[in-house]
Amino acid sequence: MAPQKRRTGYLFQNYALFPNMTVAQNMAAGLAGERTDKNKEKEQIRRFLRLFQLESLEKLYPLQLSGGQQQRAALARMLISRPEILLFDEPFAALDSYLKEGLRMELLKILKDFNGISILVTHDRDEAFQLCDQILVLDRGNVIDYGDTKEVFCHPKTEMSARVTGCKNISRIKRINSHTFCALDWDEIILHTDELIEDNITFAGVRAHSFRQCSAQDARRLQKRGEANLIPVSDAAVSEMPFEWYVTLKNHLWWKIEKKVSGSMEKKEMPPWLYLPPQEILLLRDN
Incomplete structure (x- = not known):
């Protein structure tokens, strides 16, 4: 199946924006393969630029953006294709703590409005607690705990899941x-x-x-x-x-x-x- 037809959005750790394309062009790439006329495509891009506060940045290239701006552009490109499932690979790993907090809140708002499935891979327990309804703890490829996020944090079942959730x-x-x-x-x-x-x-x-x-x-x-x-x-x-x-x-x-x-x-x-x-x-x- 062609990538455009998989209805899967993937946010890479380094965002993987196309360096030779502007913010608007990156978003248009997210619509590649969609059968929409040019006017509707432009209207959709403008809507996502507004949604992610990127209107003033639409003509800039990725290297001209801050880490937070790059992440917002990558999120917009991912969501404009109307995916049914979202995959996040440590999306905040490269950001400083101050910027990380703000972007977590932005992502939380997006996920609340998203009707599909979201899967987040992270080593940050605060990130997992804040963004996930359910959590699965892996150790060397083995599932060692699984359940409601608050339940796993309050009542971990194994020694490793206790450590992962912050038990000192x-x-x-x-x-x-x-x-x-x-x-x-x-x-x-x-x-x-x-x-x-x-x-x-x-x-x-x-x-x-x-x-x-x-x-x-x-x-x-x-x-x-x-x-x-x-x-x-x-x-x-x-x-x-x-x-x-x-x-x-x-x-x-x-x-x-x-x-x-x-x-x-x-x-x-x-x-x-x-x-x-x-x-x-x-x-x-x-x-």
């Missing part, structure tokens, strides 16, 4: 009973979970923002009630970020806290304990 703390575990395990890579601390630990669970994960600060008094109260999941804060390494503190604990756990919650992380102001709510623990199987 992952440990091998030794099951003690149906709700208790020993975390082998976190100084063998004993942790309890609300969720049943099934036989195929071999890892546990904890997101860096899941810990709660705990005073010595609160820790004693929890211990008296028979509740554990207390982690001592000692010999912690603190790294300051613009809006957060990153704290690495002695037992290799990583804790992230917003500055508006804790203004300072000097040693004297560190909590003596961290509490890990049982419902915050991710139970994971091997890949």
